[in-house]
Amino acid sequence: MDGSTIIFYILAALTLGSGLLAVTTRQIFRSAIYLLFSLIGIAGLYFWMNYDFIAAVQIVVYVGGIVVLIIFSIFLTHQTGEKLPSPTLSRQLFAALAVFCGAALILVQLYHFQYTGTTETALEPNVNNIGMQMLSTDVGGYALPFEVVSILLLAALVGCIVIALRTKPQTN
Amino acid sequence: MLSFSQIASDVDQWLHKVCSPTWALVFEMVIIGVSVIGLFAVLGLVLVLMERRVAAWMQIRLGPNRVGPQGLLQSLADTLKLLVKEGMTPGGSDKFLFNLAPFIAMIAAMLLMAPIAFASNFQIWNINIGVLYVSAVSSLSVIGILMAGWASNNKYSLMGAMRSGAQIVSYELSAGLSILTIVVLSGNLGLNDIVLSQKDGWWIFKGHIPAIIAFIIFMIAVTAETNRAPFDLAEAESELTAGFHTEYSGMKFALFFLAEYINVFIVCAIGATLFLGGWMPFHIGNLEGFNHVMDYIPSSIWFFGKTFFLIFLIMWFRWTFPRLRIDQLLNLEWKYLLPISMFNIILVTVVAIMKWYF
Amino acid sequence: MFITNYIKNVFGAVKSLAVGMKRTGYYFTHHKEIITEQYPDNRDTLVLADRFKGEVVMPHNENNEHRCTGCTACELACPNGTIKVVTKFDITPEGKKKKAVDKLVYHLELCTMCNLCVVACPSDAIKMAPTFEHSVFDRSQLTKVLNQPGSKIMDGVE
Numbered sequence: 144m145d146g147s148t149i150i151f152y153i154l155a156a157l158t159l160g161s162g163l164l165a166v167t168t169r170q171i172f173r174s175a176i177y178l179l180f181s182l183i184g185i186a187g188l189y190f191w192m193n194y195d196f197i198a199a200v201q202i203v204v205y206v207g208g209i210v211v212l213i214i215f216s217i218f219l220t221h222q223t224g225e226k227l228p229s230p231t232l233s234r235q236l237f238a239a240l241a242v243f244c245g246a247a248l249i250l251v252q253l254y255h256f257q258y259t260g261t262t263e264t265a266l267e268p269n270v271n272n273i274g275m276q277m278l279s280t281d282v283g284g285y286a287l288p289f290e291v292v293s294i295l296l297l298a299a300l301v302g303c304i305v306i307a308l309r310t311k312p313q314t315n
Numbered sequence: 316m317l318s319f320s321q322i323a324s325d326v327d328q329w330l331h332k333v334c335s336p337t338w339a340l341v342f343e344m345v346i347i348g349v350s351v352i353g354l355f356a357v358l359g360l361v362l363v364l365m366e367r368r369v370a371a372w373m374q375i376r377l378g379p380n381r382v383g384p385q386g387l388l389q390s391l392a393d394t395l396k397l398l399v400k401e402g403m404t405p406g407g408s409d410k411f412l413f414n415l416a417p418f419i420a421m422i423a424a425m426l427l428m429a430p431i432a433f434a435s436n437f438q439i440w441n442i443n444i445g446v447l448y449v450s451a452v453s454s455l456s457v458i459g460i461l462m463a464g465w466a467s468n469n470k471y472s473l474m475g476a477m478r479s480g481a482q483i484v485s486y487e488l489s490a491g492l493s494i495l496t497i498v499v500l501s502g503n504l505g506l507n508d509i510v511l512s513q514k515d516g517w518w519i520f521k522g523h524i525p526a527i528i529a530f531i532i533f534m535i536a537v538t539a540e541t542n543r544a545p546f547d548l549a550e551a552e553s554e555l556t557a558g559f560h561t562e563y564s565g566m567k568f569a570l571f572f573l574a575e576y577i578n579v580f581i582v583c584a585i586g587a588t589l590f591l592g593g594w595m596p597f598h599i600g601n602l603e604g605f606n607h608v609m610d611y612i613p614s615s616i617w618f619f620g621k622t623f624f625l626i627f628l629i630m631w632f633r634w635t636f637p638r639l640r641i642d643q644l645l646n647l648e649w650k651y652l653l654p655i656s657m658f659n660i661i662l663v664t665v666v667a668i669m670k671w672y673f
Numbered sequence: 674m675f676i677t678n679y680i681k682n683v684f685g686a687v688k689s690l691a692v693g694m695k696r697t698g699y700y701f702t703h704h705k706e707i708i709t710e711q712y713p714d715n716r717d718t719l720v721l722a723d724r725f726k727g728e729v730v731m732p733h734n735e736n737n738e739h740r741c742t743g744c745t746a747c748e749l750a751c752p753n754g755t756i757k758v759v760t761k762f763d764i765t766p767e768g769k770k771k772k773a774v775d776k777l778v779y780h781l782e783l784c785t786m787c788n789l790c791v792v793a794c795p796s797d798a799i800k801m802a803p804t805f806e807h808s809v810f811d812r813s814q815l816t817k818v819l820n821q822p823g824s825k826i827m828d829g830v831e
């Protein structure tokens with residue numbers, strides 16, 4: 144076992160362990176923090192694979208954005224020291240079932256997929272290549288999905304504004 | 316000539332001679348860790364003293380002048396005091412998170428040291444997405460603040476944390492956009508590459524109008540991001556006693572305090588790298604003779620000189636202006652800085668495409 | 674116009690920032706302006722501001738004469754009951770009785786240095802002195818009699 148493998152196992156253990164803690168802890172803020180560690184562990188895996196850009200984006204989006212938003216909503220709705228009630232048995236059962244099904248689905252896919260080797264040299268995952276690929280209109284380019292996703296985001300933005308908009312009181 | 320890169324490569328060669336590559340790597344990591352911690356300690360002492368002195372002189376006072384010659388040992392004495400103070404944990408708090416929070420703040424600050432180019436060929440990690448890495452990891456530090464605010468079980472802490480969260484999340488945008496200006500101009504994300512792209516002049520001169528606008532926005536935004544006055548609503552001692560670190564004492568408080576100053580150093584180092592050429596000496600176009608003279612000053616001195624100049628700028632800022640109200644703060648970001656920096660991005664893109672920079 | 678207002682706002686803001694920073698920058702570079710007094714060290718050369726108010730005193734001239742008529746206006750003016758005027762009756766050369774001050778008792782520990790008594794005094798008999806080293810070990814020492822023993826009223830003061 145060389146150093147790289149050890150680091151991989153440490154990161155994997157961090158990701159899985161804190162993920163497990165995130166769903167089992169009964170204090171909601173801790174749960175958010177464990178989720179954060181889990182996401183950082185994933186970013187660490189990306190760094191380990193030398194996908195620097197993806198790793199940085201993972202941190203920006205999940206840690207800087209999503210977890211902070213989750214924490215904000217916890218701040219606004221909960222009190223320190225409060226403990227969540229433990230979930231009912233039926234829920235626990237259903238959760239276990241769902242987890243089992245999901246894991247089974249992924250494992251089945253993994254073991255049935257025919258991996259074909261390629262002799263082409265890998266594309267360097269640097270920002271230039273990612274940018275080119277993202278905005279290229281050739282075959283295999285991501286320009287169309289990119290734009291479609293941005294329309295989705297735009298729709299979400301407009302939706303937010305509509306929801307938050309205060310209707311002017313009717314004066315007549 | 317004795318330079319940082321020379322020392323680093325000598326140590327590297329020596330380690331490879333005496334032990335296997337793996338152990339050499341491990342030893343190098345340990346050396347780096349120790350020297351980063353050492354740098355932190357020194358920076359903490361120097362910056363606190365500098366802040367107090369600058370503050371005093373700007374307010375027509377003398378500042379610390381009793382401990383040691385000219386008060387130079389004042390921050391050492393403060394550190395000693397903090398070390399022997401009792402670290403209290405308030406009842407009803409979430410002990411685990413309460414104790415973890417200062418370390419998160421510190422670790423985030425430490426991670427940010429990695430991609431900074433301190434001198435020519437002297438960098439801990441020459442990551443090719445330098446600035447992106449910096450803006451990613453700096454968003455970690457807000458987590459430490461939010462954690463501290465929540466775990467303290469104190470309404471002032473909670474309010475401080477909320478404010479700080481809102482503030483950092485929104486000012487990150489305009490800081491990011493102003494960083495992007497320089498990325499567009501230099502066509503690179505790596506900090507060392509950006510420095511190298513300023514061989515014939517710093518971006519603030521080469522990029523003229525858009526670079527200057529971006530510089531001003533950057534300075535304002537990072538002042539807000541590091542929670543310093545006039546944007547220190549997260550601490551706001553007159554309203555929230557001390558905001559998110561109200562309940563902290565002793566060494567845990569010291570860690571927060573140190574992290575704040577380290578963050579100031581880091582953002583100023585980034586600013587110096589992006590706008591003022593990092594370790595690149597002051598060069599003007601093709602004036603060979605002049606450039607050569609400037610090269611005699613070691614690159615580390617250039618780097619630290621520029622960084623401390625920016626730190627001084629931020630301190631000047633802090634001791635001149637009164638604190639903003641929260642609505643003014645958010646107005647400033649969303650109604651002024653963000654639209655202007657978006658406009659500035661368009662401007663800089665045009666400049667970069669038309670090659671209107673020097 | 675919205676846009677012109679906006680631009681004006683931005684430039685106004687930048688300009689006001691510059692003005693503020695110019696002021697502090699001036700102080701930063703001009704150390705002569707520093708107003709800190711290094712007190713115990715410069716005790717001999719200490720300069721106090723003209724209007725520094727440290728305690729109420731009653732000036733006497735070289736003949737041990739003061740200007741107080743014993744009118745008790747200061748006692749009435751004081752919001753804290755700091756001053757107590759004890760009066761007596763002098764016999765004038767013409768044989769008439771005349772009210773005069775016996776003791777003007779001043780409780781320094783109660784005084785807030787508000788200056789109201791000085792303003793109220795019709796004959797300018799008292800004033801504020803720039804002293805501040807008032808600490809003593811026994812608080813009875815803070816109760817002072819402002820007119821010196823054996824002193825009498827100055828001629829011509831009514």
Ligand code: SF4
Nearest residue numbers: 751784785787788790
């Ligand atoms: S200064 Fe004010 S408080 Fe003091 S004796 Fe005069 S009136 Fe009273």
Ligand code: SF4
Nearest residue numbers: 741742744745747794
């Ligand atoms: S000090 Fe002035 S106000 Fe007071 S009793 Fe004497 S004359 Fe009257």
